Amino acid sequence: MMKSWLLALLLTAASTGCSVDAGRSIGEVGQPAPDYSAVTLAGDSVSLASLSGEVVLLNVWATWCHPCREEIPVLQQLHEDHADEGLAVIGVSVDARGEEANIREFAEDYGMTYPVWLDPAERVSAIFRLLGVPSTFLIDRNGVIVWKHLGPLPPGDPGLAAAITEAL
Numbered sequence: 001m002m003k004s005w006l007l008a009l010l011l012t013a014a015s016t017g018c019s020v021d022a023g024r025s026i027g028e029v030g031q032p033a034p035d036y037s038a039v040t041l042a043g044d045s046v047s048l049a050s051l052s053g054e055v056v057l058l059n060v061w062a063t064w065c066h067p068c069r070e071e072i073p074v075l076q077q078l079h080e081d082h083a084d085e086g087l088a089v090i091g092v093s094v095d096a097r098g099e100e101a102n103i104r105e106f107a108e109d110y111g112m113t114y115p116v117w118l119d120p121a122e123r124v125s126a127i128f129r130l131l132g133v134p135s136t137f138l139i140d141r142n143g144v145i146v147w148k149h150l151g152p153l154p155p156g157d158p159g160l161a162a163a164i165t166e167a168l
Contacts, residue, residue, distance in 0.1 A: 027128035038117035055167040056139040071152040089114040102121040
């Protein structure tokens, strides 16, 4: 009796899970970027939808993440090199609630001049189905993910450079 109950439970879970996103891969290249909103360090509400028509490089990071620290100069350089062309580099911090002062100080220490959004509940991780940080997504002017990367961005990544050039 216990085995048939367990089998029924597993089959129900499997069939329910398969039908939720049938045919659609959230957070994958070629798919529309999911709806996502957060707040800035200043407390203003922001969203990907508000950046519609822009090319967005969305980078999810945390102050406690060593590889995230390594890639900040790469992101800052991309921001400096391409902001005038229409690239919006956005850093989404998944640090815990109440860490705003530390995040602000961190951003200053690392010379981050691109916008930082706060997501202490890590909604971005669930929405984009992230496996870890840092994670980076390039979203084109039509809101479609055209490139993604898990791990720190290496300086001069040719795949990212080509994707940015094409998206711009």
